[in-house]
Amino acid sequence: MAQTLPVTNNLLALDLAGLKTLAVRLGEPPYRGQQLFEWVYGKGCRHFEAMTNLPVAFRARLEAHFSIRRLAPAKIQTSSDGTVKVLLTLGSGRLVEAVLIPEVTAGRFTACVSSQVGCAMGCTFCATGRMGFMQNLVPGEIYDQAAILSALAKERFDHGLTNIVFMGMGEPLLNYRQVMASVAMLTHPKGMAMAPRRITVSTVGLARRIRRLADEAAGVRLAVSLHAPTQDKRSQIMPSSTAEATDLGALMDSLHHYCRTTGKRLTFEYCLFREFNDHEDDARTLVRLCRRVRSKVNLIMYNAVPGVTLQRTTEARLNAFARVLAHAGVTVTVRRSRGQDIDAACGQLATLDKLSQH
Numbered sequence: 001m002a003q004t005l006p007v008t009n010n011l012l013a014l015d016l017a018g019l020k021t022l023a024v025r026l027g028e029p030p031y032r033g034q035q036l037f038e039w040v041y042g043k044g045c046r047h048f049e050a051m052t053n054l055p056v057a058f059r060a061r062l063e064a065h066f067s068i069r070r071l072a073p074a075k076i077q078t079s080s081d082g083t084v085k086v087l088l089t090l091g092s093g094r095l096v097e098a099v100l101i102p103e104v105t106a107g108r109f110t111a112c113v114s115s116q117v118g119c120a121m122g123c124t125f126c127a128t129g130r131m132g133f134m135q136n137l138v139p140g141e142i143y144d145q146a147a148i149l150s151a152l153a154k155e156r157f158d159h160g161l162t163n164i165v166f167m168g169m170g171e172p173l174l175n176y177r178q179v180m181a182s183v184a185m186l187t188h189p190k191g192m193a194m195a196p197r198r199i200t201v202s203t204v205g206l207a208r209r210i211r212r213l214a215d216e217a218a219g220v221r222l223a224v225s226l227h228a229p230t231q232d233k234r235s236q237i238m239p240s241s242t243a244e245a246t247d248l249g250a251l252m253d254s255l256h257h258y259c260r261t262t263g264k265r266l267t268f269e270y271c272l273f274r275e276f277n278d279h280e281d282d283a284r285t286l287v288r289l290c291r292r293v294r295s296k297v298n299l300i301m302y303n304a305v306p307g308v309t310l311q312r313t314t315e316a317r318l319n320a321f322a323r324v325l326a327h328a329g330v331t332v333t334v335r336r337s338r339g340q341d342i343d344a345a346c347g348q349l350a351t352l353d354k355l356s357q358h
């Protein structure tokens with residue numbers, strides 16, 4: 001018989017286990033929750049009455065107590081390089097951004113999804129950080145971003161998503177439970193059936209949560225936004241790195257644990273700022289960090305954010321920096337940011353006043 005209903009009435013807040021529990025609370029066997037999951041995520045259904053293999057009475061109770069607050073695209077912008085940025089309205093009415101990065105010749109179609117509206121980490125170079133923290137996304141809202149971008153990729157490139165990166169707005173590990181629930185949905189055979197190794201969680205470097213990720217979700221890849229090779233320089237641009245639990249020493253210990261536990265190589269993201277962290281000495285210090293854990297380095301050209309004094313480095317300095325790493329045996333790739341003309345590149349996502357700005 002029916003029991004107490006969950007506090008939320010947005011079905012997207014429930015993962016598969018939550019949907020099974022809901023079914024039981026509504027007097028149905030758990031497999032009805034699985035069917036609900038398949039309708040909502042596998043088929044992208046928006047209306048309970050269309051879920052024809054569910055009993056009429058169950059559908060009526062769902063209708064009476066729940067809604068499926070799918071993300072609604074408010075704006076779609078396409079960059080000259082093919083990158084697509086989608087501005088989405090959440091159930092709360094707040095806005096969030098997701099980006100499709102097509103690399104057609106490589107056959108790679110990556111969805112960059114957000115896990116929070118705004119971010120509490122306050123990195124000085126980042127547009128999202130300037131918004132402050134506003135809201136955590138629930139699992140279905142994260143899933144929906146990938147589903148919307150997947151449909152876009154099929155429509156424009158006749159190709160589904162090949163990769164998903166948590167590199168949009170927010171610090172994913174600060175919304176740990178919901179992000180992991182969304183990963184379980186994205187990888188579920190009746191969801192998006194994405195292989196875990198094709199999903200990358202990118203963090204500013206929260207040591208305790210990296211350990212937890214290593215212990216609980218070994219399948220996904222990890223990227224760490226390092227951006228400076230010393231505690232002193234990191235502290236200047238990433239205020240959150242001064243906390244004891246996130247300082248460079250604690251971070252490196254947690255990364256060591258990650259590599260040992262998962263057997264995987266991690267990626268250091270390193271955004272080059274002119275005359276700040278782009279000296280060859282910085283590169284040599286970075287090499288020493290790389291030698292401590294199984295890692296590779298992505299060098300990123302910074303994209304200007306209004307009001308930020310940090311500047312983009314030059315091509316010559318970028319190449320010199322990359323050469324130092326490569327000569328020391330570090331695997332290094334240079335990521336030329338995509339979608340700069342639509343503010344879809346790294347560190348440029350922010351949704352305050354977006355609708356009126358563009």
Ligand code: SF4
Nearest residue numbers: 119121123126129170
């Ligand atoms: S860089 Fe990442 S962690 Fe830092 S403020 Fe921006 S979104 Fe948050």
